Amino acid sequence: MSTRYEKTDVILIGAGVMSATLGALLKELAPDWEIKVFEALDKPGEESSNEWNNAGTGHSALCELNYTTEKPDGSIDIAKAIKINEQFQLSRQFWSYLVKSNLISNPQDFIMPIPHMSLVMGDKNVEFLKKRFEALSNNPLFQGMEYSEDPEKLKQWIPLIMEGRNTDEPIAATKIDSGTDVNFGNLTRMLFDHLQNQNVEVNYRHSVSDLKRTKDGMWEVKVHDLDGCRMEYHKAKFVFIGAGGGSLPLLQMTGIPESKHIGGFPVSGLFMVCNNQEIVEQHHAKVYGKAKVGAPPMSVPHLDTRYIDNKKSLLFGPFAGFSPKFLKTGSYMDLIASVKPNNVFTMLAAGMKEMSLTKYLIQQVLLSNEQRLEELREFIPNAKLEDWDIVVAGQRVQVIKDTEAGGKGTLQFGTEVVTAADGSVAALLGASPGASTAVHVMLEVIEKCFPQHVKQWEPKIKEMIPTYGVSLTDKPELIQEVQSSTAEVLGLNDKELSHS
Template identity: 45%
Template structure:
């Protein structure tokens, strides 16, 4: 639907993977909901969710070493975080599988494909670390199929580019699982939004920037009605729920092509605008956002399209992050399927920027975000993260030869003439008052929700897109608690509500996971 919904029940700002999943889930759980999506750019899901602007790794904790700390004093590696992430990613697979099976979306190979996930290290200390990581992970049923190797021939059989031309005197190790995925989050977002926009009472509008976001005086706007599911829910008369449902927001938008402005009133706003979320939260004057700031980090990839090289690497290979680099800049050599063809990406390489969004951002974004309430926080982080600032400046001035030195850690025989540098989008690292000296390099994905549950916003970075369904289910639980207990949940996300990390649930999990992967054509 291309016309704006008058006084929708839900407004989603941004057309990325978070908004797409949230909108689709809400509509499946309550078909009577009226949902409006606003996207500032002319195209949908072309910022952080765009396939070229992220690694496309279905982050399931399999190969990402940044999710597991170094060895403990007793030599072990804590692996609980990767177990948690694996279960969270499974929620995404389950919902997308339901979307395919129910006809919401089609052709899953256009957005998800199987690819082995490999962790790769070199040097005696790193080999010992990876062995300990493998020992901890392989005990859990999620990772029972993981393999560990130090033998060069075996590692070379998994990924020949890793071993050819490598110094035989340096010990190496790798782990591998064949159950990994490559995901085009932009494509799955556009598919879900196409379905959502075709539903009664729903609209998805591009070229429509939110220029005003303020609380409505006296509650919901004129003409706003309560969805039937809210009217029917037990306890709707509770004072706490009445407070939530009476809150509302005026959302003013401007069409970038016609200049037309329009204001709608809604009961719930989700800010899924990527880097633009910081400025929108400041516009809304949300008390919970006081002291919140943002630090933008640009990115670049090295890309290889040569068929003879691409054909020899069928994996996503992650290593250790470089000194001073943020966790979002952990180097990896990835098989990608983008624009209908297979390619190789290496990176990302960070870059200094003051823009919060790649397509619709401005160099003034960072200066405009500095307010009296977050100035002290930003100054503190700057003072305690000088090595990160130095790293970003160094990254932005790198030559091709500098970048190839990093690639040679993974692919010793790589030649500069086989690779080209492309833009990798922008990530805005959220900075909170509670961030201490550890600072922004350790801040992950988080949802900020207003006290009255009428607004939620996504902040942070990895593993965000991969666990988007789990994240938005938490949003629904907070702001639409009557929907999270719907009997439909068992059909829409079969794994929701059960802890499949527990050993006693391993057999049931295996059955559900296999069915989802069959629907997604991964097996």
């Protein structure tokens, strides 16, 4: 077996939307830097970023009820909703910059306008949704949101959901037309085409098997060329680990103190996909419900209009599943191999704490197709099993760590970046809102890992992302300007297109 030794400025591990976004940002900020990408699969965006492996929602808290919680006094906390919405605005601005600069084209291939709706049933939930609507609609980021408890109005908004429904039970919905469906798979592929045009070396079928620090402070990445059957050693000043569920084992290989006392718990997902185009055409929205009592936030049921392979699709889910793999293409030993002496107590503590999650996952795994249909009928009362197929979505590894608020072995449901103290290595862990906030998350990586360059790069960052470093919530004119200019560039104003 032959060996190859090379040196570069930046190494990105994993060809998903996060590495693609970081690569695209760095190429604009430091065009002369040499960047190499290593991906174990044969093309980009095949794991979590793939359009069939995520919900494709441009997460901006327009409809996701788990981003707004009810406080003990009954008021609604909208801080997280504001934060996620502002972060999604950064993504829209960066994508617009890439389109305007002719670095990527045909934005309709990755982003489409689609109304975002929340739907609830029962007195208590209706009361919650009304309070949520009142809290959000006062904020300019959520301008244009409508609320209704009128079954006749809801029939206009969501005919498929209202058909055959017993209207004795209180029901309410909010609707906002500025939502989006994002094909993160297509976006990832476009970004990697762009990077290759910028002389970024992208190596597919190259699996990283070790990372270690060298005496000169650089990182040596040991890579197995799966086709050439040879080992390669690549050295770089900075390494980003953006390998989805595969990030945790790679982070553990670095041995940095920040990698200790962190564990991961894999959760897989299933969606029901409608195979009857007549039914698909009767629904035009992303409709999010409320998670059942005791269910984790990732289990919020939603009925989604999606655009995949230039075709309108309808998906319902997610149903949770369990597999010890950290990636769809991973190994059944992933979970066991991730337990180390430094995180074993963290993992055990999580196991004790999360009995309700374990119980929930077991129940979900044991669901029959008929039982899944019953859940779908809460959204579409007349649904028939023969009109729906099951697809297996991506693996998500939820982060487990010791926190001040939650104590030992706390399960984290968001997106986490772990960075070495000296900024030489960063790893992305966790799940939703993930891809939607990729630009915000990668700007954070840049600030933490390249603090010495940030001042010099700031004018360029602001050229690409005009609201960088600015809080939008109290600036209605700026929000209006940003939303309308990005909608124009990304083709989100064409309502006819959105119904085709």
